[in-house]
Amino acid sequence: MNSKRHLKVVGDATPVASPTPVAEAARTRSALVGHLLVRVGRGDEAAFDELYTAVAGSVFGVALRVVRDRAIAEEVAQDVLVEVWRSAARYRPEAGSGRTWVLTMAHRRAIDRVRSEQAHTDRLRTHGAKATGSHDDPDTVVDIAHREWEAQRVREGLALLTDRQREAIDLAFSKGFTHREVAASLGIPLGTAKARIRDGLIKLRDAWEEER
Amino acid sequence: MNDTNGDTHSLLGPYVVGAVDDMDRKTFENHLRDCVDCRAEVAHMSDVIATLVDAEATAPPASLRAKVMEQAAHTAQLPPTVAPSARADSSRKRLRWPLAGAAAAMSIAVAGIGMFLASTVDAPDTSALEREVMMVSSAPDAHTMELGLGSSHLVMSERMGGVALMGLDAPEPAEGMEYQLWLVLDDGHMVPGPTFMPDADGEFMAIMHTDFDGVTEFEITEEPHGGSGVPTGNAVAVVSL
Numbered sequence: 001m002n003s004k005r006h007l008k009v010v011g012d013a014t015p016v017a018s019p020t021p022v023a024e025a026a027r028t029r030s031a032l033v034g035h036l037l038v039r040v041g042r043g044d045e046a047a048f049d050e051l052y053t054a055v056a057g058s059v060f061g062v063a064l065r066v067v068r069d070r071a072i073a074e075e076v077a078q079d080v081l082v083e084v085w086r087s088a089a090r091y092r093p094e095a096g097s098g099r100t101w102v103l104t105m106a107h108r109r110a111i112d113r114v115r116s117e118q119a120h121t122d123r124l125r126t127h128g129a130k131a132t133g134s135h136d137d138p139d140t141v142v143d144i145a146h147r148e149w150e151a152q153r154v155r156e157g158l159a160l161l162t163d164r165q166r167e168a169i170d171l172a173f174s175k176g177f178t179h180r181e182v183a184a185s186l187g188i189p190l191g192t193a194k195a196r197i198r199d200g201l202i203k204l205r206d207a208w209e210e211e212r
Numbered sequence: 213m214n215d216t217n218g219d220t221h222s223l224l225g226p227y228v229v230g231a232v233d234d235m236d237r238k239t240f241e242n243h244l245r246d247c248v249d250c251r252a253e254v255a256h257m258s259d260v261i262a263t264l265v266d267a268e269a270t271a272p273p274a275s276l277r278a279k280v281m282e283q284a285a286h287t288a289q290l291p292p293t294v295a296p297s298a299r300a301d302s303s304r305k306r307l308r309w310p311l312a313g314a315a316a317a318m319s320i321a322v323a324g325i326g327m328f329l330a331s332t333v334d335a336p337d338t339s340a341l342e343r344e345v346m347m348v349s350s351a352p353d354a355h356t357m358e359l360g361l362g363s364s365h366l367v368m369s370e371r372m373g374g375v376a377l378m379g380l381d382a383p384e385p386a387e388g389m390e391y392q393l394w395l396v397l398d399d400g401h402m403v404p405g406p407t408f409m410p411d412a413d414g415e416f417m418a419i420m421h422t423d424f425d426g427v428t429e430f431e432i433t434e435e436p437h438g439g440s441g442v443p444t445g446n447a448v449a450v451v452s453l
Contacts, residue, residue, distance in 0.1 A: 041289070041292065043289060045284075045285075048281075048284060049281070052277055052280060052281075056272050056276060056277070056280075057269040057270060057271060057272060058265050058266045058268065058269040059265075059272075060270060060271075060272035060273075060276065061265070061268035061269040061270040061272075062265040062268045064268070064270060065268045070273065074272070074273050074275070074276055074279075077272060077276060077280075078276060078279050078280055078283065081276075081280045081284075082280060082283045082284050082287055085280075085284040085287060085289065086284075086287050086288070086289055086290055087289075087290050088289065089289060089290055089291060089292040090290055090292060095255060096255045096258060096259075097259065097262070099262055099266075100255075100258045100259050100261070100262040103261070103262040103265040103266065104258050104261050104262060104265070106265060107230055107261055107264075107265050108230050111230045154263060154264070154267045157263075169229060172226065172229045172230065172231035173229050173230070173261070173264055176230065177231060178226070178231050178232055178233050178236070179223075179226035179231045179232065179236075180233070181231075182231060191222070193226075194222050194223070194225060194226055195222075195225075197225040197226055197229055197231060198222070198224060198225025198226075199225075200225075201225050201228060201229065201257050201260050202225075202257075204260045204263075204264075205256060205257055205259070205260050208259070208260065208263055209256075209259070
């Protein structure tokens with residue numbers, strides 16, 4: 001899986017047999033994670049081991065994306081996974097899928113960590129490079145969309161966004177910018193930043209939900 | 213959904229993708245409690261974030277699994293949060309957490325010492341309780357003291373962040389009363405803990421998650437069924453630290 005992501009090139013439009021194996025696997029895994037969480041909530045250590053196998057790659061991956069340091073990403077992933085163990089009994093299946101419960105927790109913790117590591121102004125200077133015209137940061141949203149976000153449906157969904165929506169969502173998702181920082185970094189009004197984020201998310205939801 | 217909430221609603225997208233500071237997060241989460249539409253929308257949109265997270269999957273360091281399993285083995289699990297209304301047929305249990313009113317009073321009382329007891333308002337299931345008691349009593353830093361209520365003792369562990377009570381041959385409290393655990397703080401404040409009842413054989417078990425900053429004594433009193441926010445009965449057992 002990891003080796004494949006480096007083969008992706010800009011404009012890769014190779015059709016994938018449908019329904020995509022990625023979607024199929026995601027659906028199966030999503031149901032599995034929910035079941036495992038319920039068992040983990042009862043103190044089932046074997047279930048926790050299986051749960052680790054199912055989610056650790058995503059938990060570590062998103063931490064790495066956001067904090068950009070393997071050692072810190074490993075710490076974040078460890079915190080998240082132990083928190084999953086600790087609070088599994090609080091997971092309520094009726095409120096959403098177990099996969100979403102775990103993975104959004106992972107994303108949020110990674111953001112909390114990067115915010116505490118770096119002063120906001122520091123991040124703005126490093127990554128909010130638009131105003132200065134710098135292209136030094138290799139992890140631009142274009143790279144992310146076309147090179148690294150590997151699943152076909154993820155690419156297809158992202159392709160539906162305008163560049164501006166993608167840019168706003170990427171600053172928030174990958175860099176941990178608040179909407180105020182997104183607005184400041186892109187030199188746009190706050191309301192516009194909020195709308196770009198929300199409209200982008202709605203498009204992605206609409207693109208992906210029939211496969212869930 | 214009303215007009216005065218327009219601005220709060222507009223935080224939905226940023227909230228879902230984590231693009232809110234602590235203050236905005238709190239504002240929006242308060243709003244979520246009252247807004248069914250936003251709750252549904254957040255649940256729905258959060259799946260988008262999960263998909264973006266999945267797309268980042270990469271092999272974690274080989275050392276991670278062992279570290280996680282090791283730390284989990286020393287981490288007590290939280291009991292489930294139980295809705296107070298769904299308890300119509302709940303007969304008298306061996307152990308009972310204080311009901312909502314006491315829990316609310318408690319959350320005010322404990323705000324200063326960082327406990328998370330208040331969200332649990334009814335009895336956790338017995339096996340979860342036994343597991344938690346076991347985790348505290350088997351912690352590497354477990355410290356055991358005589359409790360003096362029948363043949364009983366109290367075990368505390370800083371590392372597990374909890375105190376467990378276990379006993380045999382405890383006398384029955386008076387009719388309509390239960391035992392309740394209290395933390396006595398150095399300023400004289402009494403922090404309410406769980407209530408518990410010995411079974412027919414006088415056996416009991418209870419657990420309280422807490423840190424021990426400023427705690428000078430543990431005290432057991434008899435309280436009316438369901439427990440109290442401040443002690444009303446005399447101490448039947450006292451353990452000084």
